[in-house]
Amino acid sequence: MSTIIDIKNITKLYEMGTEKLYALKGVDVVIERNEYVAIMGPSGSGKSTLMNIIGCLDTPTSGDYVLNGKDVHEMDDDELAEIRNKEIGFVFQTFNLLPRSNALHNVELPLIYSGLSKTARIKRAEESLANVGLADRMKHKPNELSGGQRQRVAVARALVNNPSIILADEPTGNLDTKTGEEIMALFAELNKKGNTIILVTHEEDIAKHANRIIKIRDGMIESDTYQTARH
């Protein structure tokens, strides 16, 4: 196994006027390739901050972060954008699809920012949508799709650029239980195919799908346990 995420003593400080608030107070995490990790914690625990830093949407105040061999904690905005584009696939609770674009265009978008040619983009976006079982819904806009289908489009978009990790933030939060289970089954399948998945959730039921559970409280890691995933 090779290391894909290596976080050492990361802190994140928010200054609101005179008040200083540490969202993360020194976190160390090492995640290997093909792991399926759930990050858990109550709201305000710092799990969202940790996820944003792992996803390169935010930068730590101090500490080191090496993602897939690249030292990212000192990168500027544009370099981080490229890392997000190539190394990370986001799946959000609220799907975050572009409402005016159809499924195919939504999935194609990361490839536009990679500068791929039109034909290559279409081919890969179609493959990615077919992978999540939406081959017949490519021309539909988000509001013409069900919640589960929208989240599948988001997963297809996350996968289309072959990222190192898939970062899912409460991916079932806006779905009913049955659809949620379908999405979780999709993640299990992706993990089986070799994808590294990091899941942020506060639901025990959802976290059970992972092989490893990292619990965060008050900006620190409370527990880090391995388990047999229940699919």
Add this chain to the structure above:
Amino acid sequence: MNIFVEIKESFIIAYNAITGNKMRSILAALGIVIGITAVTLMQTAIEGINRAFESSIGAIGADVLYVQKFEWFGKEDFEVYRNRKDINLQHYEFLKKYIQSASSVSPTVGSPRTVQYGSLSLESVFVIGTTEEYQKTVGLNVDEGRFFTSKESEGGYPVCMIGTDVKNGFFNNMNPIGKIIKVGSYSFRVVGVIEKQGSMLGLFSLDNRVIIPITKFYKLFGTRRSVSINIKANDLNNLEETKEEVKSIMRKARKIPAGGRDDFGVNEQAAFKDTYNQLTSLIKVIGLLITGLSLIVGSVGIANIMFVSVKERTKEIGIRKAIGARRRTIMIQFLIESVVICLGGGMIGLMISFPISLIIDAFVLPTAMPLWVVVLGLFISMFFGVLSGFFPAYNAAKLDPVESLRYE
């Protein structure tokens, strides 16, 4: 990253954003529409005035000097001019006798008179008294018949040349040669018709005239009027020397002591042109200020809409950034949107001003919208597109992805 892929994508986004908010985009572009309409119409109008001027100024003749009692566009106090003596035929004869650098010299006097033919009557026809050399001096062409001869001129024969306005007023399709018309109460025989000259700056017609021998003019209408002496220079390139020669001969003729000031004016086309250029450059500056102002107002409107558009699409910007859009990408996206709105406004402006320029051409004065005005209009639109889009686009580009994603 491939910049062309990015720009092409930005055009698609801009198209969707603009068509998604049709009414808002139209209202935003309105200021630019008005601004571009104003800019192009003004340029077209100036072009028309220039053309009218160029064709009119030809009647004055670039190589012709006009010795007159006063300078055109004189800038001295009235005191300087008040006691000047008239220029008379003796001055003309003196000048004609001694001048070396002129190919022809002719005197003119004139006044508006009523001209009649049978029961038909024309008011305020400009009657000019001159010699046969006038034809050569100012370069007149004869349409029908002939100019009067030197014998007719010197002898003061009752013969006349008429302009096309007079011909049309009296004779329609008849042959006017040999007909007798009355100038004031005196009879003149028509010997020729002068080729159509057009109008001076579109203000008064140069064809509404009758030309008679100057000796006859003096006999009938009196000698108490100042003569204008027209001098055609041998060589246009030596006009200044001819002017100096004319001045020195005139000073002798008018017996001005050495050191005394000239009490006459030697006028030329250039004076007209200078004054004209001063006037039109003033019009241009004022026009530029007014149209520039309307463009700035339009630009502020678009900047405002772009700020709203960025605010509204904060979430979209967050999503795009999360999946790999760089600052530059977001910046280009919004800049292109604003340029597209402005260019659209500019094109609508041109679509409005072009037919108006055709109407001006048909009914007011001959003009045309030159291609460079169209190009300028589009260029200005693009410039204001970049100008008004810059700050909103910059704001969008530096949005924090985490906060943008949270924005609802």
